[in-house]
């Protein structure tokens with residue numbers, strides 16, 4: 001396997017499980033030193049994960065102070081951050097928009113959108129200074145299409161896409177590339193927050209007739225996060241099994 005990320009440092013938010021863990025594994029295989037940011041980083045099963053991260057830090061991406069403190073520690077210990085994968089996210093309740101609990105709305109926006117902003121805001125000055133960086137924001141097909149009963153999630157992910165495009169234009173001449181991915185549904189812990197009807201409806205929308213695999217996401221992210229991705233910024237890479245047509 002290509003070791004094209006040898007010597008680089010990659011931060012993966014929400015990297016303790018699911019898609020984030022899959023991305024972390026794959027970036028490690030490509031040679032990167034892995035830093036995991038998650039709410040609870042106590043129980044790392046090295047034999048199940050197949051690797052041990054260089055650093056694991058308890059970070060709440062919805063807290064700017066928490067993000068800034070963790071980032072400063074990474075720079076102090078490892079000297080550089082080349083890759084940031086903003087993957088941490090929650091689904092929130094599945095309910096009509098007019099009944100959507102205000103507190104849940106605020107929480108979904110705080111983690112799924114403002115958290116991405118906080119992490120980018122913190123990492124970008126360091127990347128600009130080094131004139132190199134790759135930021136991959138995990139959006140969702142929901143952010144392109146809008147999905148009924150998950151309006152907060154869809155709005156947050158649409159916000160991630162627009163934020164990525166805006167910042168990418170600002171940084172286009174600084175060697176810092178920002179892109180996002182828009183995956184269709186994957187079977188992860190996030191599904192526990194969804195109803196069986198919602199899961200079935202999501203699968204029915206995918207022309208390939210199956211759910212996406214974490215490894216498929218990880219392979220795509222590993223390319224976007226590397227130096228071979230050199231002329232694409234502010235783009236949304238779909239992983240939709242044929243669902244996305246624009």
Ligand SMILES: NC(=O)c1ccc[n+]([C@@H]2O[C@H](COP(=O)([O-])OP(=O)(O)OC[C@H]3O[C@@H](n4cnc5c(N)ncnc54)[C@H](O)[C@@H]3O)[C@@H](O)[C@H]2O)c1
Nearest residue numbers: 014018019038039060061087088089140185186188189190
């Ligand atoms: N599963 C899917 O079908 C799917 C589809 C499209 C996009 N996504 C997106 O992919 C990302 C990962 O989803 P997943 O399915 O692996 O979910 P998951 O619930 O399995 O994992 C999410 C991880 O994020 C962490 N996290 C949650 N809030 C956090 C916070 N405030 N600070 C730091 N870490 C936090 C959790 O502890 C967990 O480890 C999310 O952004 C999600 O919206 C998922």
